[in-house]
Amino acid sequence: MSAAAEAGLRRILAVVDLLIDAVDEDTLVPALLPLLLGAVPGDSIVWSPRAGCADRPLTLPAGLLTEDIRDAFAREAADDCLVAHTTLGPGTPMRRSTLQTRGEFHALAAYADVYRPLGAEQQLAMSFPAGYAAGTPRKVCVAISRGGSDFSDDDVAAAALLRTRLSRVLNRLSPPPPPSPVTRRESAVLALLARGLTNQQIARRLAISPRTVDKHLEHAYAKLRVGGRVEAANAWLTRERTAVRLAP
Incomplete structure (x- = not known):
């Protein structure tokens, strides 16, 4: 194994170790985000609970999403194929470059209002079931962005490996409510x-x-x-x- 591959494996195992010891999501996620950025290297990461959860996205660096950027995303995300993949599609780890050309990306209204201000020229995003919030099934979307080179096949493979474990742990931490008894x-x-x-x-x-x-x-x-x-x-x-x- 090359030195680079060994270092990558260590970064993935650091995430796995943290997940094994997790006892609640509120303390898990802030510690998790920098480790995820180590396992799938990028300049920033957005952790966004969806589907019934009112929580705002968590980001690294903190405060990445200004009010203007959040408002622009809410207006323009419907035309973004990567957002559609994570919210309506299977949510498997996906590079933006797999779905659209650079020209198509730059033509999006969201590019000018959201992604360019974030320096997000390259993106890898995924989503997964993440237990329940207030009795409603919840999904978490994770987007990692870079300003330089695109994500590699190894990055996609690392994200896929971690996605399964993330979903399993969050389902454990936020189990479904007990069913109501039948009359x-x-x-x-x-x-x-x-x-x-x-x-x-x-x-x-x-x-x-x-x-x-x-x-x-x-x-x-x-x-x-x-x-x-x-x-x-x-x-x-x-x-x-x-x-x-x-x-x-």
């Missing part, structure tokens, strides 16, 4: 559903209307965090078996 009537509907009965058959058994069965199932799906009949039946059966095992 007795919802449980009765789920029990019959698990036996393979249709909504009409369930309605006749329980002497309620099919529409009421639909409403009970709609509420139960949300509480069990499932999207359909088969998932709901399996989730209910799993809960019942667990309750039987734990009963004194």
